[in-house]
Amino acid sequence: MNWIIIFHAGIATGTVLLFATIGEILTERAGILNLGVEGMMLMGAMAGFSVSLSTGNPWLGLMAALAAGGLLSLAHGLVTIHFQADQVVSGLSLTFLGTGLALVLGDSLSGKQVTTIAPIDLPILSDIPFVGDVFFADHSPLVYVGYLLVPLVWYFLNRTRPGMHLRAIGEKPQAADVMGINVYRLRYFYVFVGGCLAGLAGGIISLSVSPGWYSAQTTSGQGWIAVGLVIFAQWNPLRAAVGSYLFGSLRRFLLDLQGPATLLGFTNPLYVNANLGFFLQMLPYLLIILALVIGSRQAKRKRLGAPAALGLPFIRGTKG
Amino acid sequence: MAKRLQIEPRIDDYPGWYPLLITIGAVLTAVILSGIIFALIGGAPLKALSFFYKATFGSWATFSDTLVKATPLILVGLACTVAFRMKLWNIGAEGQFYIGAWFASLAPIVLLPEGTPKIVVIGLMLVLGLFGGALYGFIPGYLKARFQVNEIITTLMLNYVAIQWNNYWIFDRWSDGGFQMTKTFARTAWLPRLADYAREIKAFSGITLHLGVVFGLVAAVIIWWLLNRSQWGYEIKLTGDNPEAARYAGINISRNIILVMMLSGALAGLAGMVEISGVVHRLQEQISPGYGFTGIIVAWLAKLRPGMVIIASILFGALIIAGREIQPAGLSQMLQGFILFAIISSDVLLRYKISFTEPQEAAV
Secondary structure, three states, X not given: OOHHHHHHHHHHHHHHHHHHHHHHHHHHHOOOOOOXXXXXXXXHHHHHHHHHHHHOOHHHHHHHHHHHHHHHHXXXXXXXXXXXXXXXXXXXXXXXXHHHHHHHHOOOOOOOOOOOOOOEOOOOHHHOOOHHHHHHOOEOHHHHHHHHHHHHHHHHHHHOHHHHHHXXXXXXXXXXXXXXXXXXXXHHHHHXXXXXXXXXXXXXXXXXXXXXXXXXXXXXXXXXXXXHHHHHOOOOHHHHHHHHXXXXXXXXXXXXXXXXXXXXXXXXXXXXXXXXXHHHHHHHHHHHHHHXXXXXXXHHHHOOOOOOOOOOOOOOOXXX | OOOEEEEEEOOOOOOOOHHXXXXXXXXXXXXXXXXXHHHHOOOOHHHHHHHHHHHHOOOHXXXXXXXXXXXXXXXXXXXXXXXXXXXXXXXXXHHXXXXXXXXXXXXXXHHOOOOOOHHHHHHHHHHHHHHHHHHXXXXXXXXXXXXXXXXXXXXXXXXXXXXXXXXXXXXHHOOEOXXXXXXXXXXXHOOOEHHHHOOOOHHHOOOOOEOHHHHXXXXXHHHHXXXXXXXXXXXXXXXXXXXXXXXXXXXXXXXXXXXXXXXHHHHHHHHHHHHXXXXXXXXXXXXXOOXXXXXXXXXHHOOOOHHHHHHHHHHHHHHHHHHOOOOOOOHHHHHHHHHHHHHHHHHHHHHEEEEEEOOOOOOO
């Protein structure tokens, strides 16, 4: 088992989760819960692949992925912000709609080959032993964008005025409204931003991390994992990065566990009976649940938690 | 002078037929939107529509197929209805369905010797299906009640776990000669079908409708009574609408969270039992074409009313039947998404009055 390969792969697949998770963090910090991440990701993956196929330019594809996710998210915005529909149900419908739309529109894409985004090495940094190999060599450029995104979003949320407005509309929209902040418009904006990042995450899958269009298998539930990671991350982009990369690495580790005939000098039961691998495949999902149990206990102790107005519609002129 | 669109909160009551009209309008809108997209990718929506009718309601045999698909949907739709009434978001009906089916399979495969009378086998499968689903609903319920863990995520993650669990048994321990399925259950584990009586009544020949549909209807009556006539149902509804008031009223919310999740899981588990005992006759991969998720839409389309769940289930059962044969594969899923969106959007028409009025001069 090669730890460099495991963590390297973890960073790559974790980047997908990272973009989607950060997007959902921004949306939820604005007080809107969008459970449609999976649908938006799949739309992004389909749109990105499709545009790259017809133009030959994967970067245009990424733009299309971003736009597709963003546009789809506006449907959620309209229904939850203006129609004050239940955010949970609307988010679920967005997943159905996004998945269905992507499957219908992407029906002709299966088995096609597109120009993908080639991995690159970062100069100097990639020469550092181990760390360089894991973090800075042979990665999609989007991985490096991810490294930049995390501190930027953290800084934006915690140290800038627009970031403060964002937190205000998610914690106390009535107070923000009195301050002269346009709650409706900002909520639309952050729903849109979250959708764009989810779409982009989908595009990163189909154009860079594991290129190709495999209908619903393209995202295979990663959007839902991102929703879980948001809670694990306690709405903090730094914790989101740790969670995403660890989760990505873990998946790869479990996959590699089935390879060797002996582990630590013992016969590897997974090698003898491959069907035991089904239990391994349960582990990531069980770990998300475990992380939530630990996370919610911590949240209770430290009084950290969800944005206070998360999931509640804002109606101008009412007391919250 | 141009008229002005005016939206204001509704204070007056609307007539009783108004919600139904809006729901039908919403479904039609969704169908039209899907049709447009289908036409855009080069399909023929009208032809698909006539095919849809023929394949689902065209004859007694096809209508029976539709009802067979509607049967698990009724049970799963009821499962979601119970949970959603309390604003408990059980997205895990799919997993509870699989675990229910797995537990029910224990009876013919492991527990009972061959030659056990049918009524015993079916009875035990029924109990095991309910039990398995309830057990699998207990986990997220307990985590929510005890640790405030978000049930949306846990139920969803448990779906994946359940499918892997099912896979292990059908690939490994219960595999029938290396195939990814158990061997076919003995006849005593099959729910009676109308076709079984074809010798006595000619018209029943080829009719696949099975006893499970009766389970669904009985469950609907019980759930209706429970939700609308019992004190417990009132507690559930009050907790869903106003948890603060429920707490002051001394309702034990933690206990109800667990009980509701278990009841919800039991219904979904029963759906799994009904499907393998009435249709598949063995445990295998993909025993559900997403019943657990479609049940969410069914419950919402029915506005969380058990009686309406039956009607919505028949509609969606038809959609599953037709969706199997219409390409591309995502079409019925897209239609489901549009329908759910249209339904929740149309609710705004119930809460707000939209009218066109002559613009009035602003008082200066």
